[in-house]
Amino acid sequence: MERYLYFSNPNSGAPDATQETALYATSSLLGVAPASATTTSLHFVPRDGGTNPADIVTLTHTSGGHKAVFDGIASLVNAERNNMPFQVVADVENSIFNISGVTACSIASTD
């Protein structure tokens, strides 16, 4: 069964523009790497069906908290907690962050 990662970061109120929410298949996750001391980039196969560049979801977290994000993403991809197909990583509108230290997210896609 395929699992999916959910991200939401509306500017305000309901999501009403592209790149405010995203759902990616876990198999689309290509890799994860720091972008700065307080941000980590998650690279995904582009949603628009293209090949390059990858879509990027950036998680903001406590300084130096990259390993916690790495461990959290690996856990969510493998649904270690609940074995559910729908895994919420960051849902800003509902103040749900399922990785320790994460406080915000942003989505950059080519679609």
Add this chain to the structure above:
Amino acid sequence: MKTNFLHFKSVGTQTFTYASGAQTVVINGAANWDVAITNKNQVTVTVIDATDGSSNDIDQAGLSLSTNDLTIAAAASNGFDLAAGDIITVTVIPTEDTEALFRADRFLGVEANASGTAVVASFKSMKSVAAAAGDDTITFTITNDSGVKNVKDICQGMLEALNADRNGGSVTVLDRLSNVGVLAGVGTISKMVIAVA
């Protein structure tokens, strides 16, 4: 499908105790730096004041770098007036070339290069799925033992990491900063360079 993720972290920090004279420290030594620091913007500098124990982050405007010599300007120029006993810590700012998490199912292989002192682990690019995309690589510097042991040990370590968790999870292959991971103490690794294409 359960998937393992492989974690690599390079080393990039050094601490100095100031004595006297020029406010310059020498970085990029092989023992402390996997990533070559070529721009002051790649590092943060913190000074622990020996007098009062306070921690002071130095503004980028108060730093200058000439090859391996990193100089902290005077306090009047956005730097800090060092005194004997002050502890200076220089730390690389995390980027995709200092730490990364790769999918096990995007692992391509391991090979030694012609020098006999470098072993390269390759993964499919994390930034593109285009056919022409370059690979992401981890290059380990090792001692040349004519292929007797070091390369093979690294290959076996990679295999162990790739299959470490049947339920999927994050596996530290090598964290050079903390000296932990499947490859810690393996293969005479003296340097690890992460290159995300």
